[in-house]
Amino acid sequence: MVALGLLKKEWNQYRKIFLSVFFGLTFILPIVILLNYIFYQNNEYLQDTFQIRFEENNLHQINSIFVFLLAIYQLGQERSRGTIDFTLSLPYKRSVIYFTKWLMGAMTIVFSIVLNTVLTGVILSVTNADYEGFLGYFSFSIVSILMLYTLVFASGALTGTPFAQGLVAFSAAILPFLLIGLLLFHYGIFVDGNGFNINPNVLKFVILLTPMYYISYIVSEYPFLYYAIPILFTAIFYFIGYVSFIYHPTERNGSFFLWKELNRPVQMLVILLGILGFGSFIYLIFDQTMFGYGLGIIIGALVGYFISSMLLYKKKGGEQK
Template identity: 40%
Template structure:
């Protein structure tokens, strides 16, 4: 268990974000059910204006307050790492009589508790509310309510890992957002470009793909449709959460803070990432050029534009120090 002094310091430093997160997590699920109940009551009192029978259905495939709970995992991680660096408080944290490992664990444990415990309380309150209101049906209630705890932890762990690798808030968010679609960037985008170059169909793109593969994309969990499949697939984001925690812990412990304000804290990452960004720019803009003009000339023009844009974005993002840290 982390030192109580460290936990208290993290609480005081991020009190506003933590309190808002707790309230949202506790109230979000019950309020979603109450909102569905009010819609049902509106149907009952104004039945002549509705099409079909009035049914009180708690359906978590429709838009609910808890469908955006993952955003609060992002907010907490940015507050604990990115904003702390931007405010110049990180050096003070590292000067405290604790190891870097203890500091990261304290941050992660506090953030994790603020995600898991309030959501579970909100889930219990929602169960009691369902017993009171007695809906005709509750679709995916348990799977989605409990699954969102894992999804929120995935978002939190991912952005914490991004913050441990990078030197400012923008870099933290950009790296985290890129990782959410990384399987597409590494697999699908090259395959699409290969189709264009070969002038034919690359069979494995259009062949049968196992259902579980989509769950390797963190972006899959942004929309609630994942709840339609087996709840056992949630093992995948749970494992990814552990992996991102390990990456974040090792990065926080091993990387120095002296590159504060730069994109990556570990300088050797600069050049390889810049090359990857340029390559992705070439393939991405090449594909859009081909799709827009349906010609190989448009593909070549798109590749050229992508190379220039990829270079400029990577150069100014990675090599230019954030002026707030000068």
């Protein structure tokens, strides 16, 4: 259910950020193509046809920054400013508030990319450009950017500050590759004596399970997997954020996680990643010796413990929880 009053409130409150995202997602790529065409026209040494290879440009990552900031402003920044209390006091269920806020951002993203597609298509037609990957680029952009937006938005329903929201979103985006990759590296140390001897098919499977991969690259192989997995991630992230927003406390308390029961499991995960990461790194520095491996595990455990304690168990402003 969409609340029109909430849509109007979101627009009035975040008009500038919505317009910034709209103009960024809509016009950056067409402007870049036009500038490249002008350069092509003015360069007498270029005799070939004007070419555009959509899979080779890096504007997808720039678009991701706009979406990342939009989700931060909608939840993390609103909680930090205290205006979330006003939003929750309105005569709407939390489920309606969460869906309406998410829908406002999602509509902005989809409409902007669709308009970008039309403008780019017109430019390509006028310039008679030779291009590849046009439809794949824009269709996959919608899927992957919506996944990123939903991930960051859901992180805002779990966390108490904008910094925590961004950090949790980034960590979740790389966690499968980081955790499984490090586990495979350590498995290789003990089984094969070589942590880099990882089956390429297994590594590719791990990469496909990592959200950051779909944010970082525009891909054309295995189109079903490359669309199905981000869509599945989007549904999972939305559900997690939806449940968290409804049942977890949303006070502006400066805590890293709004639900304190998450602190201990996350701390154990951070310590585990510290052990795996430093164990691998120092193992390689010490010429792959077990002494370096053991030293890295000890250092990693200490670093993971202190970092997680500083992040999870102190409120904003340094107050102990």
